[in-house]
Amino acid sequence: MIFQIFYVILLIWTNRKRGDILKERKKIPIGIENFKEIIDKNCYFVDKSLMIRDILDSGSKVMLFTRPRRFGKTLNMSMLRYFFENSEQDNSYLFNDLAISEAGEEYLSHSGKYPVISISLKSMKQPTWSGAFSEFKEIVANEFERHFEKGVPEKITGRKMSRIQDVINGTADEQVYFTCLKLLSDCLYEIYGENIIVLIDEYDVPLENAYFNGFYEQMLNLIRSVFESVLKTNNSLEFAVLTGCLRISKESIFTGLNNLSVHSVMDNSFSEYFGFTEFDVDKMLKYYQFTDKFDELKKWYDGYRFGNTEIYNPWSIVMFVQSEMGGNELSFQPYWSNTSSNSIIHDLVSKGDRRIRDDIEKLIAGNSIEKTVYEDVTYANMDVKSDYIWSFLLFTGYLKSKRVYMNGVQKYFEAVIPNLEIVTVYENTFRHWFDESIRKTDKSILLEAVLEGDTETFQAEVNRWLQRSISYHDGYENFYHGFLVGLLEYNDDYLVESNREAGTGRSDIIVKNVVYHNKAVIIEIKSVRDNETLVEKCEEALRQIDDMQYELNLRNEGYKEIIKLGIAFKGKQCLVKRG
Secondary structure, rough: OOOHHHHHHHHHHHHHHHHHHHHHOOOOOOOOOOHHHHHHOOOOOOOOOOHHHHHHHOOEEEEEEEEEOOHHHHHHHHHHHHHHEEEOOOOHHHHOOOHHHHHHHHHOOOOOOOOOEEEEEOOOOOOHHHHHHHHHHHHHHHHHHHOOOOOOOOOOHHHHHHHHHHHHHHHOOOHHHHHHHHHHHHHHHHHHHOOEEEEOOOHHHHHHHHHHOOOHHHHHHHHHHHHHHHHHHHOEEEEEEEEOOOOOOOOOOOOOOEEEEOOOOOOOOOOOOOOOOHHHHHHHHHOOOHHHHHHHHHHHHEEEEEEEEEEOOOOHHHHHHHHHOOOOOOOOOOOHHHOOOOOOHHHHHHOOOOOHHHHHHHHHHHOOOEEEEEOOOOOHHOOOOHHHHHHHHOOOOEEEEEEEEEEEEEEEEEOOOOOOOHHHHHHHHHHHHHHHHHHHOOOHHHHHHHOOOOOOHHHHHHHHHHHHOOOOOOOOHHHHHHHHHHOOOOOOOOEEEEEEOOOEEEEEEEEEEEOOOOEEEEEEEEEEEOOOOOHHHHHHHHHHHHOOOHHHHHHHHOOOEEEEEEEEEEEEEEEEEEE
């Protein structure tokens, strides 16, 4: 007894001590994508600063990094800007405690040296061309204003001066915006006498939005013109970095950019700079004293592979740590997958054919599928029945590449679902689609068969629906139970009761006429294990109905005709017998 009391006191003291320690720890920067703000507020920062070294070493003129959303693209772009930009405020202190500070003078000499054009296109999600173009004008105006907030220097004269003012005021001719970043680049070069660094974040968001809202060609023309002018025909360009989810090249956005280097989730280069490595996660959990959660966290949020590097979802990790710091009991839950509509998965399930749903079923069950790699996926070929859809899911974080191989000249990848978080997306979407399908379908034949005890018709109808469902829960009676309840519901004249107390136990399903109280059906469900048969399990189900006297309560309620059905399931087949 004394030991138990001592243990409880120790546990309380330990938890209180742990809480005090957590209060002293750095805050988690939820939703903060500005690098300077994170450092200045002493928030926890996962150091990706050696990306600066690798960019300088690459020698590439234009670099495109494609990664799923919320994998640190915007924060990295902010870090690049604060390192390279020549500004009135010395920002070098931001990097004092980071790895880049130890990389050597050959890299640090680039700090604060260059004019930087930095824009993000992630807000261009308006439903019309005019709205999206207006947003682009606002984005550009803000960047011009940032550079010329104290006025345009006297050395900028003539047409350049007037165009700058027009862009800031939002009154420039439409064609000016097609080359506006080149205009800004030329002016900054004249002012500073140094080549320009261009940073464009989420370049493909306006293209995705335009495709789904019907003005793709107009947006394509704008983006292509802007890119060609500032990236292709710009002698004052030091280098440029672009980020997005997809590499879009078929539409010739990057035509003529012979110096373009693309770094996707398939490449080893720069693979550790987007998302968290296992080292990053381990360090973070040790800092916040959550190392006991590592194994479960790995199941939920690990599983990505960029090149040969194992990657954790950074958004889900920081949200999990934040939740744990708050003492929440349900810290393991979907975070990343709940930040968007996941509409592409819904379309895949609802609009795809049986072959596609079979592939999804394999994935949910933990198996892999092999698909062709299309690295230049475009929104124009985003048909869910096209093989392109699998590459889209890979590049956007809904699949991971377990293995990549060549067959002749074609590249293939072995695809699996990365982790539990993404499994829930597929499962929930499939379940929602299936429920909706059930609701919209006339089930009168099925219900009539049940109420008449027509086992042959009932069995045929259930088997038909089983073929449409997914069997990742094969062998579990609760799956088949829920499946059958879903099929039998949605009729005003009959009540479907599940796990109702009956006799000396609980019956699986009871269907009864609530209008006339003249007929009821008792259904007992069994799933077939190894070395068992459907017939044996049906007979076992019927014996249970009799042995547990499930009909007793129904007799007391006045039901005269009671039908007893035993149903056995194995995979996607069932057998129904009447008692």
